[in-house]
Amino acid sequence: MFDLCVVGAGLIGSAASKYASRGSSVCLIGPDEPTKEERLTSSPRDIYGAHYDEGRIYRQSTSDPVWAKLAQKAIPRYSEIERESGVDFATEVGCLSVGSRGGNYITALKEVVQKDGIQAETLSGTEVCSKFPFLSIPNMDEAVFESHFAGYISPRRLIKAQITIAKKNGCQHIQEAVRSVSRVLHDDSNKCEVVMEVVTDSGRKVLAKKVLLCTGAFTAFRKLLGTEVSPDTKLFGLSVTKLEISEEDAVKIKAMPSILYFGEGGADWTKDYPPDPRAPVVFYMLPPIRYPDGKYYIKLGHDPVPRMFHTGPQMKQWFVQGPDPRLIRQMANMITSVVKGVKVLSYHGDSCVVDVAPSNRPYIDRVHNQLGVAIAGNGYAAKSSDEIGRLAVELLMKDQWDIDIPQNLFHVQLKSGCGNPTSRL
Ligand SMILES: Cc1cc2nc3c(=O)[nH]c(=O)nc-3n(C[C@H](O)[C@H](O)[C@H](O)COP(=O)(O)OP(=O)(O)OC[C@H]3O[C@@H](n4cnc5c(N)ncnc54)[C@H](O)[C@@H]3O)c2cc1C
Structure with missing residues (x-):
C-alpha cells in the first residue's frame, strides 16, 4: 500500500x-x-x-497576477532541479512580449512587472529591431524584454x-x-x-x-x-507549425528570445494570418531549437479559432490527424514575416489539447x-x-x-x- x-x-x-x-x-x-x-x-x-515537445516558453511576468506568482515561485528552482537530477531542461534566452503601444496587453504586463519588481526593460519596436536585427517588429509596437529567468524549457x-x-x-x-x-x-x-x-x-x-x-x-x-x-x-485543440532551418542559420540567430505577440501586426507581415483580417494578431514563437531528429525548428503557435472537443474519440482524432494544412502554411508565413534572413528547409504542423477552467x-x-x-x-x-x-x-x-x-x-x-x-x- x-x-x-x-x-x-x-x-x-x-x-x-x-x-x-x-x-x-x-x-x-x-x-x-x-x-x-x-x-x-x-x-x-x-x-x-x-x-x-522541446519548447515551452517561461517568463516571470504575465498579465494575470496569479499565473505570474506561480511562475515566480517555480522558475528560480529550475537550476536546483537540473542539479539534483543531472538533466538540463532550461535555456535562458530571454522572453520578448510585444503588443500595441498603450494597448491592454502590454499595459497589464507592465503593471505586473512593476508591482512584482521583475527585472525587465521596456523597448520600442525600433529598439527591438536594433537589439535583434534579424527580427521585424512594427515601429509603433512596444515590448517588455525579460532577459533573466526567461526563455524556454524542454517539457x-x-x-x-x-x-x-x-x-x-x-x-x-x-x-x-x-x-x-x-x-x-x-x-x-x-x-x-x-x-x-x-x-x-x-x-x-x-x-x-x-x-x-x-x-x-x-x-x-x-x-x-x-x-x-x-x-x-473546456478542451481546446491547439495547432503549432515547426519551421526547419539549417544549423548555420540557427547559429546566426542564436540570440533570438522566445516571443509573445498581441497587437495589430506589421505592415509588411503576411496578410494570410490570422485568417480573419479583423482579428488581432496573436501568436507565440520559440527560437530555433534542436529536436531529437537533429534538425532545428522555429515554432509558432496559436489557434485563431480553436476547436473544442467533448469526447475521447474527438480528442484522439485530433492527435492522429493534426491541424489544417492551410493553417500550418499560414503560420509558417507568419514566422518568415517576423524572422528575417533564414532559409526555410521545410515545415510541418503538430496538434495538442489544453484543458481550460x-x-x-x-x-x-x-x-x-x-x-x-x-x-x-x-x-x-x-x-x-x-x-x-x-x-x-x-x-x-x-x-x-x-x-x-x-x-x-x-x-x-x-x-x-x-x-x-x-x-x-
Ligand atoms: C502546443 C502547446 C504549447 C504550450 N506552450 C506553453 C508555453 O509556452 N508555456 C507554458 O508554460 N505552457 C505551455 N503550454 C501548456 C502546458 O504544456 C500545459 O499547461 C501542461 O502540459 C499541463 O500539464 P499537466 O500535467 O496538467 O498535463 P500534461 O502535461 O498533459 O500531463 C498529463 C498526463 O496525464 C496523463 N494521463 C491522462 N489520463 C490518464 C490516465 N487515465 N491514466 C494515466 N495517465 C493519464 C497524460 O498521458 C499525460 O502524460 C502549452 C501547451 C500546448 C499544448
Missing part, C-alpha cells in the same frame, strides 16, 4: 511525485510519450498529453528530471493508463480501512491511502472522479480527503508545473497551503454526466 498514488506522468504529475516522495511512499502511474504507431487511428491508445526533459529525482527518492513509476479510481474497504488482518483503489487499463490494481489526479485534458475520459463526474473544463486558473484542490486534483493548465502551466505539483501535494498530504494566493481561487468545479455543474463533493 502506497501513501500516495499520482495518476498522470506529465508536467504536473512528475513534479508532484517528486515532492511527495520526499517523505512518503509514492507510485506514479501514467503512460510514456506515444510512439508514431500510437498516433495512428489503428492504435488502441486513446490517452495522450500536452508535453510531447520532455523537465519531466525526465522530475521523475529521475522522484525515483531516487523511491517512487515507483508504472507506465500505463489508469482505468478507474475508487474508494474501497481494505481488510488487512489487523484492521479494516477505507483506501483508494487504482486500476490500470491492463487490470493491475494499486492501493494507496490517497490519490492525486494530474491527468490534464484527459481527466474526463476514464472513471477517475466517479461515475459520470468530470471537471468543469472557467476561471482561467488551475484546479489545485481536494475532491475529498483522499482524492486531490492538480489539473486545468489552461495552456500556461508548463513553466509553473513545479509549483502547482508542490502545492497540490502540500494540500492533500499535509493539509497545508503556503502561498500568498487564496486557495479558493483554485477550487475545482465538477460537472455531472449531463453537463450540469455540481458543487464540490
Whole structure:
C-alpha cells in the first residue's frame, strides 16, 4: 500500500511525485510519450498529453497576477532541479512580449512587472529591431524584454528530471493508463480501512491511502472522479507549425528570445494570418531549437479559432490527424514575416489539447480527503508545473497551503454526466 498514488506522468504529475516522495511512499502511474504507431487511428491508445515537445516558453511576468506568482515561485528552482537530477531542461534566452503601444496587453504586463519588481526593460519596436536585427517588429509596437529567468524549457526533459529525482527518492513509476479510481474497504488482518483503489487499463490494481489526479485534458475520459463526474473544463485543440532551418542559420540567430505577440501586426507581415483580417494578431514563437531528429525548428503557435472537443474519440482524432494544412502554411508565413534572413528547409504542423477552467486558473484542490486534483493548465502551466505539483501535494498530504494566493481561487468545479455543474463533493 502506497501513501500516495499520482495518476498522470506529465508536467504536473512528475513534479508532484517528486515532492511527495520526499517523505512518503509514492507510485506514479501514467503512460510514456506515444510512439508514431500510437498516433495512428489503428492504435488502441486513446490517452495522450500536452508535453510531447522541446519548447515551452517561461517568463516571470504575465498579465494575470496569479499565473505570474506561480511562475515566480517555480522558475528560480529550475537550476536546483537540473542539479539534483543531472538533466538540463532550461535555456535562458530571454522572453520578448510585444503588443500595441498603450494597448491592454502590454499595459497589464507592465503593471505586473512593476508591482512584482521583475527585472525587465521596456523597448520600442525600433529598439527591438536594433537589439535583434534579424527580427521585424512594427515601429509603433512596444515590448517588455525579460532577459533573466526567461526563455524556454524542454517539457520532455523537465519531466525526465522530475521523475529521475522522484525515483531516487523511491517512487515507483508504472507506465500505463489508469482505468478507474475508487474508494474501497481494505481488510488487512489487523484492521479494516477505507483506501483508494487504482486500476490500470491492463487490470493491475494499486492501493494507496490517497490519490492525486494530474491527468490534464484527459481527466474526463476514464472513471477517475466517479461515475459520470468530470471537471468543469473546456478542451481546446491547439495547432503549432515547426519551421526547419539549417544549423548555420540557427547559429546566426542564436540570440533570438522566445516571443509573445498581441497587437495589430506589421505592415509588411503576411496578410494570410490570422485568417480573419479583423482579428488581432496573436501568436507565440520559440527560437530555433534542436529536436531529437537533429534538425532545428522555429515554432509558432496559436489557434485563431480553436476547436473544442467533448469526447475521447474527438480528442484522439485530433492527435492522429493534426491541424489544417492551410493553417500550418499560414503560420509558417507568419514566422518568415517576423524572422528575417533564414532559409526555410521545410515545415510541418503538430496538434495538442489544453484543458481550460472557467476561471482561467488551475484546479489545485481536494475532491475529498483522499482524492486531490492538480489539473486545468489552461495552456500556461508548463513553466509553473513545479509549483502547482508542490502545492497540490502540500494540500492533500499535509493539509497545508503556503502561498500568498487564496486557495479558493483554485477550487475545482465538477460537472455531472449531463453537463450540469455540481458543487464540490
Ligand atoms: C502546443 C502547446 C504549447 C504550450 N506552450 C506553453 C508555453 O509556452 N508555456 C507554458 O508554460 N505552457 C505551455 N503550454 C501548456 C502546458 O504544456 C500545459 O499547461 C501542461 O502540459 C499541463 O500539464 P499537466 O500535467 O496538467 O498535463 P500534461 O502535461 O498533459 O500531463 C498529463 C498526463 O496525464 C496523463 N494521463 C491522462 N489520463 C490518464 C490516465 N487515465 N491514466 C494515466 N495517465 C493519464 C497524460 O498521458 C499525460 O502524460 C502549452 C501547451 C500546448 C499544448
